[in-house]
Amino acid sequence: MKSLRIGLGMTFTLIGTVLFILPGSILFLLAGLVLLSVDFPVARQWLKRCQRGMYKGASRLDSILLNRKLSR
Numbered sequence: 001m002k003s004l005r006i007g008l009g010m011t012f013t014l015i016g017t018v019l020f021i022l023p024g025s026i027l028f029l030l031a032g033l034v035l036l037s038v039d040f041p042v043a044r045q046w047l048k049r050c051q052r053g054m055y056k057g058a059s060r061l062d063s064i065l066l067n068r069k070l071s072r
Contacts, residue, residue: 009035
């Protein structure tokens with residue numbers, strides 16, 4: 001079970017990295033990091049870093065959209 005989880009985690013992480021560089025979804029990268037974070041603390045740190053970056057990006061986008069809506 002552990003080897004299957006690590007294999008799927010590595011596969012999803014690689015696919016997510018390729019799709020992150022090319023136009024695509026980051027969900028594969030997050031899924032891979034979630035699977036790998038069970039066994040590897042370094043993956044857990046990268047997952048937290050990705051979550052913080054996504055939170056900051058969503059907050060910025062929310063404020064931009066709110067300012068645009070209020071300026072009309």
